[in-house]
Amino acid sequence: MARRRWEPLHRSLCAVAREEPHPFEQRGRAMESDSAAPRLTTTPWPRSRGVVHLVGAGPGDPDLLTLRAVRLMREAEVVVYDYLVSDAILGFLNPRAERIYAGKRQGRHALSQDEINRLLFALARRGRRVLRLKGGDPFVFGRGGEEAEYLAERGVPFEVVPGVTAASGAAAYAGIPLTHRDRARAVVFVTGHLKDGSCDLDWPMLARARQTVVIYMGVTRVAEICGQLVAHGLDPATPAAVIEKATTPSQRVVAATVGTLAAVAAAAGVKPPALIVIGEVVALRESLDRQLASIRGRELPRAAA
Numbered sequence: 001m002a003r004r005r006w007e008p009l010h011r012s013l014c015a016v017a018r019e020e021p022h023p024f025e026q027r028g029r030a031m032e033s034d035s036a037a038p039r040l041t042t043t044p045w046p047r048s049r050g051v052v053h054l055v056g057a058g059p060g061d062p063d064l065l066t067l068r069a070v071r072l073m074r075e076a077e078v079v080v081y082d083y084l085v086s087d088a089i090l091g092f093l094n095p096r097a098e099r100i101y102a103g104k105r106q107g108r109h110a111l112s113q114d115e116i117n118r119l120l121f122a123l124a125r126r127g128r129r130v131l132r133l134k135g136g137d138p139f140v141f142g143r144g145g146e147e148a149e150y151l152a153e154r155g156v157p158f159e160v161v162p163g164v165t166a167a168s169g170a171a172a173y174a175g176i177p178l179t180h181r182d183r184a185r186a187v188v189f190v191t192g193h194l195k196d197g198s199c200d201l202d203w204p205m206l207a208r209a210r211q212t213v214v215i216y217m218g219v220t221r222v223a224e225i226c227g228q229l230v231a232h233g234l235d236p237a238t239p240a241a242v243i244e245k246a247t248t249p250s251q252r253v254v255a256a257t258v259g260t261l262a263a264v265a266a267a268a269g270v271k272p273p274a275l276i277v278i279g280e281v282v283a284l285r286e287s288l289d290r291q292l293a294s295i296r297g298r299e300l301p302r303a304a305a
């Protein structure tokens with residue numbers, strides 16, 4: 001039977017009981033009963049063997065961790081974490097957890113991706129519950145897909161816990177809505193750094209108007225990226241910003257236009273981790289930012305008991 005849920009009606013401020021099951025509950029049941037769903041494990045994995053939790057730690061502010069991430073951090077036995085996972089977030093770890101730093105700071109890797117894959121497998125095989133903690137969301141430019149594939153191929157049970165990706169965190173904390181009915185009907189996430197070190201993107205697609213383009217790992221190439229966009233037809237007056245260390249106490253937002261962003265970002269000495277955001281939505285920041293700033297850093301009022 002459907003659970004009774006109380007749902008505020010924003011017009012009258014009264015509450016009505018919802019008799020219908022919540023869509024998430026329906027979905028959960030459907031997935032459980034779907035016997036045709038493909039199994040992730042390909043070979044039997046003994047019950048006593050370990051498991052890997054691929055967990056997104058969000059962009060920096062510990063308040064953006066999911067409850068599941070915090071729960072797994074408190075219970076962790078061994079954690080393999082990346083450079084972008086901040087100390088403030090590591091503070092939630094079980095103090096007895098063994099910590100293994102996997103690195104990956106601008107090409108300086110403590111461990112190669114292959115070594116990380118093999119490490120996760122070896123730990124799980126030894127029966128360890130492994131917490132693989134990654135910045136942002138594990139499946140957004142985090143190579144979580146590669147780790148998941150490696151584990152799935154070897155029959156290692158794993159789960160993926162989503163995190164707030166840098167684009168969502170940065171946009172929210174900088175006052176830049178990623179989509180907007182009048183200004184951006186689509187949002188595109190791309191990486192400015194390809195596997196072979198090049199930056200060979202689909203420029204005609206990225207140069208389209210009425211969309212927001214968020215570029216991860218592109219801040220050392222702002223000039224090249226903006227130059228290509230303009231060469232492919234984007235108006236150089238299009239608002240653009242670089243957001244450095246988003247959602248942390250050191251967040252900086254450098255706003256300009258596509259035509260001027262490279263010079264403005266260079267003058268400001270912007271460094272990774274940072275995102276480039278391009279599109280008309282960046283201009284909304286001016287009207288949203290002041291009120292946003294007025295609440296940040298303060299305790300939110302407690303809900304009445």
Ligand code: SAH
Nearest residue numbers: 136137140142165166216217245246273274
């Ligand atoms: N999986 C991560 C992305 C990892 S790729 C996610 O979902 O967010 C690393 C890139 O993410 C950095 O080069 C930078 O472009 C971006 N990034 C991550 N954290 C950031 C932050 N706090 N502020 C700005 N950019 C960030």
